[in-house]
Amino acid sequence: MMQLEGKIVVVTGGAGLLGQQFCGAIAAAGGLAVVADRDAEAAAAVAAAIGARHPGRAAACALDITRKDSIGAAIAALQQAHGRIDAVVNNAYPRNGRYGRLFEDVEYDDFCENVSLHVGGYFLVSQQFARFFRAQGHGNIVNMSSVYGVIAPRFSVYDGTTMTMPVEYAVIKSGVLHLTRYMAKYLKGTGIRVNAISPGGIFDGQPESFLEKYNALCSGKGMLDKQDVAGTLLFLLSDASAFINGQNITVDDGFSL
Structure with missing residues (x-):
């Protein structure tokens, strides 16, 4: 039931760290992974690499989640090429060059821009795909x-490092969760499901001192590898989760306990 045989799944930010893993997992499960990224060359390279392992199960698509015309063009092209779209995964991570400062150093304009890019982009993608899904009669976000x-x-896990947990990130990701609930309720009865995944930290070359403190708060493994979230995504995209709607699944090896 975790198979995605024949499903057309769009992954925004598909050329990124998690996006590549997600697209590969979708293709391996029998779906067509659409690597949607504003970097068209990177998207094409990722799709080609996945296609070499899973022929015919990956496609590239240029998509900027902050531009309505870009999203509309992508939907139209995919509909023409495949006749339908079964799901979209809001995975892109847009931010400006000043993102990641300490709380007291964040400028108001940067805070607003980063929240707008990320939560606003997820809203815009969801709004435009939901319109398509309504007309189609089914869809999955x-x-x-x-x-x-x-x-x-x-x-405390950031003590002794140059890292921090940006205030924009906390606002963005909590906003994404309530956006998920809002859309699930608003779209109830339309054949469209909306759910969320909340991963813990993903290993990406973080300092050892940070990893030690982070891992001490987990149940066993600690910091996740990028492939550790893919199974949850496949579950939510598959028919195994057909009656799950408006939910958030936390995948963090117990970090939040």
């Missing part, structure tokens, strides 16, 4: 949130 959309930051 999965939003990527974070454990820090569920709990308050544990700032």
Whole structure:
């Protein structure tokens, strides 16, 4: 039941760290993974690599989640090419060059821009795909949130490093969760499901001192590898989760307990 045989699944930010893993898992499960990214060359390269392993199960698509015309063009092209779209995964991670500062150093304009890019982009993608899904009669939206959309930051794990947990991130990811609930309720009865996944930290070369403190708060493994979230995504995209709607699944090896 976890198979996605023949399903057309769009993954925004598909050329990124998690996006590549998600697209590969979708293709391996029998679906067609649409690598949707504003970097068209990167999207094409990822789709080609996946296609080499799973022939005919990956396609590239240029898509900027902050532009309505870009989203509309992508939907139209996919409909023409495949006749339908079964799901979209909001996974892109847009931010400006000043993102990641300490709370007291964040400028108002940067805060607003980063929240707008990320939550606004998820809203815009969801709105435009929901319009298509309504006309189609079915659809599935999965939003990527974070454990820090569920709990308050544990700032102690960043002690002794140059890292922090940006205030924009906490606002964005908690906003994504309520956007998920709102849309699930608003779209109830239309054949469209909306759910979210909240991963814990994903390993990406973080300092050892940070990893030690982070891992000590987990149940066993600690910091996740990028492939550790893919199974939950496949579940939410598959018919195994047909009656799950408006929910958030936290995947964090117990970090939030």
